Amino acid sequence: MVILVDVPLASIHAAVPEGRPASSTITEAGPGISLPQLLAGSAVALAVLLPMALALGWYIAGRFLQPLRAITATATVISAGDLHRRLDLGEPTDELTELGHTLDDLFARLQAAFDAQRHFVANASHELRTPLAGLRTLLEVTLADPEADIDTLRSACQEALALGEHQERLVQALLALATSERGVTRRETLDLADVVEGVLAARRVQAVAGGVDLAERLTPAVMAGDRRLIESLAANLVDNAIRHNHEGGHVHVATRTSGGQVTLTVSNSGPVIPGDQIERLFQPFQRMAPERHGHRDGYGLGLAIVNAVTQAHHATLTAGSRPEGGLTITVRFDPNLP
Incomplete structure (x- = not known):
């Protein structure tokens, strides 16, 4: 300044007004x-x-x-553990309030993720505790029987092995779900039709034993993805379609390429499923009521694994109930997405 x-x-002080002679000495203030x-x-x-x-x-x-x-x-x-708090900066709208709204969205997603994790852990603990409790009861009853003979002990051991196999399959399903949620770690070019054909070949005996007709219409469908995860997705879709079916039912599996997208469709007969219940089935440990399909062979993880693999490949998953019973599930892979 x-x-x-x-x-x-x-x-201004040194300037000389017009008409006044210049002087070398200033004697008065100008x-x-x-x-x-x-x-x-x-x-x-x-x-x-x-x-x-x-x-x-x-x-x-x-x-x-x-x-x-x-x-x-x-x-x-x-950070201290209260995930329900939000910033709620309000007005005026500027860069900082926009940052606050973005952080609120982030906190909401974190809360949803932690809630889902706690829910998953609680359900997993329950599912693992049930066979463990059954195994413990079986052994205690057998040991408490003073008249137990070799046949009784052999039968108890066979039941214990069956419970152990149940736990092993459950742990494998949990590991498959965790691996699917981790995302795609490697990509390779594969033909979805070849992957699905291998899955169907390994399950024809299971379908025949359940009285289910397994039909296929596989056309070449080349895509990029994790072969192990894609195989898990197809296997869980087919297993779910066979398991939740009825004698004399059918399962139709098709692959095709349409409009630049690779599509896998699995349609099956079975019990009538209300439309408002379909989304719930893709969450971990969610089953339809036992009276609808008469058994509880599954763990409620098959469609959750399908959903996780779909999200890992940035694919689109659509599911709809059939009026005559059963589901039609379609997974669309976009080769242009990473």
């Missing part, structure tokens, strides 16, 4: 402001403006930094 204001004003007066006035102005500028800057900075303080305080509370 001194350079830009004082110097031009000080030059028009303008003397330099000492100008400097003194500037010093007073600086002394007055500096505190005002500091106070105004402090106030404005505080207003702008208030959302940051709210973000920091709320993040501290959330």
Whole structure:
């Protein structure tokens, strides 16, 4: 301010008015402001403006930094375990409030993820505890029987082995779900028709034993993905279609390429499923009521694994109930997506 204001004003003192002869000696004050007066006035102005500028800057900075303080305080509370807290910065809309809204969305997704994790762990603990409790009861009853003979002990051992196999299959299903949710770690070019054909070949005996007709219409469908996960997806779809069926029922499996997309469709007969129950079936440990299909061979993880593999490949999953009973599930893979 001194350079830009004082110097031009000080030059007025040295100017000579028009019509007055120049003199080498100035004996009286000319028009303008003397330099000492100008400097003194500037010093007073600086002394007055500096505190005002500091106070105004402090106030404005505080207003702008208030959302940051709210973000920091709320993040501290959330990190302590309270995932239900939100920033709720409100108006006015600026860069910081937009950041706050983005963080609120992030906190909501984190809360949903943690809730789903707790729900999954609780269900997994329940599913694992049931066969363990049955195994313990079986052994205790057998050991408490003073008249137990070799046949009784052999029968108890066979039941214990069956319970152990049940636990092993459940653990394998949990590992498959965890692997699917981890995402795609490697990609290779594969023909979906070849993968599905191998899955069907390994399950024809199971279908014949259940009285289910297994039909296929496989056309070449080349795509890129994790072969192991794609095989798991197809296997769980076919297993689910065979398991939740009835004697004399059918399962139709088709692969094709249409509109640049690779499609896998599995349609099966079975019990009538309400439309509002379909989405729930793709969550872990969700089954239809036992009276609808008469058994509980599954663990409620098959369609959850299908959903996880679909999301890992950025594919599209659609499912619909058939009026005559059963489901039609279609998975569409986009080769252009990573």
